[in-house]
Amino acid sequence: MAEHDHSHDHAHDHDHPRLSELQLRVKSLESLLVEKGLVDPAALDVFIDTYETKVGPRNGAGVVAKAWVDPDFKRWLLRDAGAAIKSFGFEGRQGEHMVALENTDRVHHMVVCTLCSCYPWPVLGLPPVWYKSAPYRARAISDPRGVLADFGTTLADGVEIKVWDSTAELRYLVIPQRPAGTEHLSEEGLAGIVTRNAMIGVETLSYPPKPGVETVA
Amino acid sequence: MIAALPPLEDLPRLPIDRDGPVFREPWEAQAFAMAIKLHESGLFTWPEWAEALSTEIAAAQKAGDPDLGDTYYQHWLKALETLVLAKTTLTVDRLESRRRAWRKAAERAPHGEPILLPEDERD
Numbered sequence: 001m002a003e004h005d006h007s008h009d010h011a012h013d014h015d016h017p018r019l020s021e022l023q024l025r026v027k028s029l030e031s032l033l034v035e036k037g038l039v040d041p042a043a044l045d046v047f048i049d050t051y052e053t054k055v056g057p058r059n060g061a062g063v064v065a066k067a068w069v070d071p072d073f074k075r076w077l078l079r080d081a082g083a084a085i086k087s088f089g090f091e092g093r094q095g096e097h098m099v100a101l102e103n104t105d106r107v108h109h110m111v112v113c114t115l116c117s118c119y120p121w122p123v124l125g126l127p128p129v130w131y132k133s134a135p136y137r138a139r140a141i142s143d144p145r146g147v148l149a150d151f152g153t154t155l156a157d158g159v160e161i162k163v164w165d166s167t168a169e170l171r172y173l174v175i176p177q178r179p180a181g182t183e184h185l186s187e188e189g190l191a192g193i194v195t196r197n198a199m200i201g202v203e204t205l206s207y208p209p210k211p212g213v214e215t216v217a
Numbered sequence: 218m219i220a221a222l223p224p225l226e227d228l229p230r231l232p233i234d235r236d237g238p239v240f241r242e243p244w245e246a247q248a249f250a251m252a253i254k255l256h257e258s259g260l261f262t263w264p265e266w267a268e269a270l271s272t273e274i275a276a277a278q279k280a281g282d283p284d285l286g287d288t289y290y291q292h293w294l295k296a297l298e299t300l301v302l303a304k305t306t307l308t309v310d311r312l313e314s315r316r317r318a319w320r321k322a323a324e325r326a327p328h329g330e331p332i333l334l335p336e337d338e339r340d
Contacts, residue, residue, distance in 0.1 A: 018323040018324070018326060018332060019319065019320070019323040019332070020244075022244055022291065022294065023244045024316050024319050024320055024323070025294055025298070025316060026244045026247050026248050026251075026294065027319050028312060028315040028316045028318075028319050029251065029294075029297065029298060029301065029312065030247065030251060031315065031319070031334065031339075032307055032311065032312065032315055033251065033255070033301070035339070036305065036306075036307070038255065038258065038260065038305065039251060039254050039255065039258075040254075043254060044247075044250050044251065044254055047250045047253065047254065048246050048247060048250045051238070051240065051246050051249075051250075054234075054236070054237070054238065054239045054240060054246070055239075055240045055241075055242065055243055055245075055246050056240075056241065056242070121242075121243055126243055126246065
């Protein structure tokens with residue numbers, strides 16, 4: 001697929017139900033429980049967030065680390081992310097239609113979508129709560145530098161920011177830049193410093209990791 | 218970090234790794250969280266939950282579920298619905314009409330917009 005800035009042409013999505021029957025049942029039960037005051041939605045979110053790394057195969061960090069150490073794998077990943085990720089030994093319905101975006105000194109990629117159904121959770125685990133919020137999505141498009149600043153991320157003036165709108169068919173994995181000072185790390189060690197936020201593109205990586213940064217591996 | 222949980226060994230086939238529960242899809246984690254939170258708030262006891270769940274699993278097996286682990290959270294969700302209907306004023310009709318409303322909301326939501334259910338469609 002040709003590289004392009006984010007597109008609003010999503011007509012093709014209508015062939016697919018946005019929610020499966022099981023998702024509908026969960027959503028229905030949850031919304032009724034919330035309205036009856038039997039469940040606190042914020043407490044539910046906080047609880048679910050503790051399982052962010054426990055959903056799906058979550059091999060994104062391993063994929064990024066391999067791309068850093070193996071140029072052939074990186075070329076494959078950039079050409080056909082679905083197949084390259086699959087070579088990690090998992091079959092993921094939602095992880096298959098993937099495009100990998102490489103951050104460089106000149107361009108920084110960032111991914112948005114309001115729904116977890118459009119988030120590559122087999123690769124990344126659960127989306128963070130803020131990722132689904134309307135303000136994040138709106139600002140990611142109108143003020144990407146502001147959103148990055150909220151995450152403590154500042155890019156050099158000349159760096160172009162590309163915002164990619166994830167769709168039901170096409171999901172993105174950002175390959176963050178490998179931080180300096182990691183030459184001695186093994187592939188496994190490298191996977192340990194790759195964060196979920198970096199693979200969404202709201203964070204750059206540093207080594208040693210910034211305090212308070214949670215890794216996904 | 219994994220939150221404190223009731224005794225999971227009471228739930229024999231729960232999919233876990235060395236840290237605790239794992240989920241195949243996000244909705245499974247949501248269903249898991251709802252049961253844990255409702256138990257915490259006292260809607261049902263943990264033995265009640267274990268029994269409701271094993272009843273669902275036994276019924277599914279009887280109906281021919283091959284029980285390969287991939288349907289575990291479908292039984293979990295069924296048990297949760299059953300227990301909530303038994304313990305609260307919620308009715309099956311209400312649950313079903315809410316599902317229809319969410320299905321409609323999902324069908325009309327353009328991609329990139331959140332799926333929302335307006336107040337006046339909440340039966």
